[in-house]
Amino acid sequence: MQNFHDLVGGFHHFRANYFLKEKEFFEALAHSQSPKTMVIACCDSRTDPAIVLGCKPGDLFVVRSVAAIVPPAEKVGEYDAVMAAVEYGVKHLNVENIVVMGHSNCGGIAGLFNPHTLKDERYINRWVSLACPAVHEIEEENPDESQSEKARLCEEATVLLSIENLLSYHWVEEAVQAGTLTLHALYYDMLKGSLNVWNGDSENFEPIAK
Numbered sequence: 001m002q003n004f005h006d007l008v009g010g011f012h013h014f015r016a017n018y019f020l021k022e023k024e025f026f027e028a029l030a031h032s033q034s035p036k037t038m039v040i041a042c043c044d045s046r047t048d049p050a051i052v053l054g055c056k057p058g059d060l061f062v063v064r065s066v067a068a069i070v071p072p073a074e075k076v077g078e079y080d081a082v083m084a085a086v087e088y089g090v091k092h093l094n095v096e097n098i099v100v101m102g103h104s105n106c107g108g109i110a111g112l113f114n115p116h117t118l119k120d121e122r123y124i125n126r127w128v129s130l131a132c133p134a135v136h137e138i139e140e141e142n143p144d145e146s147q148s149e150k151a152r153l154c155e156e157a158t159v160l161l162s163i164e165n166l167l168s169y170h171w172v173e174e175a176v177q178a179g180t181l182t183l184h185a186l187y188y189d190m191l192k193g194s195l196n197v198w199n200g201d202s203e204n205f206e207p208i209a210k
Contacts, residue, residue, distance in 0.1 A: 026057070029057060029058045033058055033061070033093070034058075034093070035058060035059055035060055035061040035089075035093060035095060036095060036096045036097060037059070037060055037061070037095060037096070037097040037098075037099060038060070038061040038062070038063070038085075038086070038089040038090075038093075038095045038097065038098045038099070039053070039060050039061070039062050039063075039098075039099045039100075039101055040062075040063050040064075040065065040068050040070060040082070040086070040098065040099070040100045040101070040162065041062065041063075041064050041068050041100075041101045041103075042064060042065070042066065042067055042068045042101070042102065042103055042106060042108070043064045043065065043066055044103060044106065044107065046103075046190055047101070047103045047188055047190070049062055049064075049099075049101055050062070052101075052188055052195070061085070061088075061089045061093055061095060063081070063082055063085035063086065063089075065081075065082050065127075066107075066108040066124065066127050066128060067102070067106050067108030067109055067128060067131060067155075067158055068100055068101060068102050068103075068158070068159060068162060069082075069108070069127065069128070069130050069131055069158065069161075069162055070082055070083075070086070070100065070162035070163075070165045070166055071083065071130055071165060072130075072164075072165040072168045073165075073168040073169050074168070075130065083169070086098070086166070086169075086172070087171075090171060090172060090175055090181065091171065094180070095181070096180065096181060096182065097181070097182050097183075097184060098166065098172075098181065098182075098183050098184070099183075099184045099185075099186055100159050100162045100163055100166075100183070100184070100185055100186070101159070101186040101187070101188060102155050102156060102158055102159040102185075102186070102187050102188070103155065103187065103188040103189070103190060104152065104155060104187075104188070104189045104190050104191060105190060105191075106151075106155050108124070108127075108128045108131075109128070109131065109151055109154050109155050109158060110151060111124065111125075111128050112128055112129075112131060112132065112135050112154065113135070113147055113150065113151050113154075131154070131158045131161060133161060134154050134157035134158045134160075134161045135154050135157075137157055138150050138153045138154045138157055155187065156187050156205050159185045159186070159187060159198070160185055160198065163183050163185050166183060167183075184197065184198070185197070185198035185205070186198075187205045194207050194208075195207070195208050196208065
């Protein structure tokens with residue numbers, strides 16, 4: 001899509017090839033939604049979770065934030081779109097799964113390793129600083145790794161940090177403890193075209209079997 005007119009053309013294609021051909025399906029969606037899974041993904045234009053995960057309209061309740069960051073309860077702002085979406089998903093849609101999906105070559109994480117690029121960008125700078133605990137952890141545990149490898153490890157660590165931050169909200173933790181909600185961590189490698197899932201037993205992100 002190169003310009004706004006391409007988007008309009010894309011809508012006409014959608015309407016002719018999807019909406020009108022599956023009219024009953026879309027009419028049912030117009031009246032209600034009942035997704036079982038919520039995905040918290042990065043804003044990156046290359047990592048649309050519905051496409052990466054092969055889902056249809058109505059399958060996912062999605063919120064996207066820079067670097068797929070979830071703020072912890074003690075730092076959440078008075079007006080926070082991420083947590084408003086999570087609250088709606090958990091309390092009103094009764095989603096059974098929350099997936100946090102990070103990805104390779106994340107610009108938000110790259111900014112943490114190159115802070116001079118964000119020094120005049122107030123909102124981005126403040127937002128990605130929420131992932132600083134992940135950076136500090138990676139720096140301490142991997143002092144001899146290259147900057148690019150540290151960034152990759154931090155992309156993964158930030159996903160886990162967001163999972164941890166979700167549990168700082170009592171109503172999320174209560175749902176997890178009750179067994180009505182499960183949290184999942186995914187890492188999408190754009191270059192390899194692979195999707196890795198966190199394995200708590202091995203404490204590592206492992207490729208999903210083909």
